[in-house]
Amino acid sequence: MKNFALIGAAGYIAPRHMQAIKATGNDLVAALDINDSVGIIDSHFPNAEFFTEFERFDRHVDKLRRADDNRKINYVSICSPNYLHDSHMRFALRSGADAICEKPLVLNPWNIDGLLDIEKDTGHKVNTILQLRVHPSIVALRERVKQGAKNGKHDVDLTYITSRGHWYLQSWKGDLKKSGGIATNIGVHFFDMLHFIFGELQGNVVHHSSDTKAAGFLEYEKARVRWFLSVDFEDVPEAQRNAGQRTFRSITVDGDEIEFSGGFTDLHTRSYEEILAGRGFGLEENRTAIATVAEIRNAAIAPLVGDYHPFLKK
Structure with missing residues (x-):
């Protein structure tokens, strides 16, 4: 079982990611959204921690990364607004996780080059939903x-x-x-x-x-x-x-x-x-x-x- 975090939990597409995490036998342990209309989480992962502030979410993910047990985040699923995808993928990679990002991956092709560099630096990978x-x-x-x-x-x-x-x-x-x-x-x-x-x-x-x-x-x-x-x-x-x-x-x-x-x-x-x-x-x-x-x-x-x-x- 892999541990997932989700950014953009109140968004339109987020429930499909929650369903996919559950259907593949994995666990959502932390979720973030500035909006708190996220009751859909109860249908899938009622024990997931939820945050409305990125700073507290960041601290929680970092604490899990440093813990000497199996609580580390393996994947960060990204369902945030398009212009934030680049930043949130960078966060995922630097947090020791792979990213799973909704389309569009980024807004401009040169953003891909910067992400390739961070993949190389961290050894982690960006995946995208090209369904x-x-x-x-x-x-x-x-x-x-x-x-x-x-x-x-x-x-x-x-x-x-x-x-x-x-x-x-x-x-x-x-x-x-x-x-x-x-x-x-x-x-x-x-x-x-x-x-x-x-x-x-x-x-x-x-x-x-x-x-x-x-x-x-x-x-x-x-x-x-x-x-x-x-x-x-x-x-x-x-x-x-x-x-x-x-x-x-x-x-x-x-x-x-x-x-x-x-x-x-x-x-x-x-x-x-x-x-x-x-x-x-x-x-x-x-x-x-x-x-x-x-x-x-x-x-x-x-x-x-x-x-x-x-x-x-x-």
Whole structure:
């Protein structure tokens, strides 16, 4: 049994990490969040120590590190706001633990270089949650692409709309400097997936960028991709809106829909299993996706000519 600490226990994604820690037979011994709405802990680890101040959490983790018994923290799971991931991974490594960090790993690719240095100094490792890399449908698609004999590149449309209320832009998620913007906050794992399936990125054009949506065109070794990401309910197609749905997710490859909606709730547990077996995705696996979203964030907006996502016609 490994001992875990969790940073960001009140966040949206934290319960999936708690479930994964429990499902893999391990123990959460300490948790941190500046907000104290963390009753979900009782469903998983009621004996975990909880802190609302980082300084006290830091002291507790350090005391466990110095104890001559089996209480030392082995892993720190990081579910904090995006802009804090870099600092919290550094804390984990310097505390004698490995890190398991939610996406996006960092906001800019050069942050990866500093973390590589700290890994080397401490002998500990950063792991990241790139859950789509372990999704059975995505793994199968990657194998088909690798073995396929298609002449030329695949034509791909990626559409992801996950409606959010007015709170979204008032939270840290609506602050570009803290979240990295829409493409980073809700899209980085999709861009990693595209790189994972279709190879190295060769071109990156942005056609639209605002607080609530972004769209563009990406060219990979084996694919040409039109993409559209949004948190605006009005972008959900009419048929889905009329059916009461607030989310729309679609990936088509050469006109064929790739079904990958199911199984998302189990992917964190699968990711933890791989990490605990020494097969986690590390810093370098993140570089292409982080560079992609950083370029999107800073790109000039291109006119709507050539290949662009059909949702932009609205």
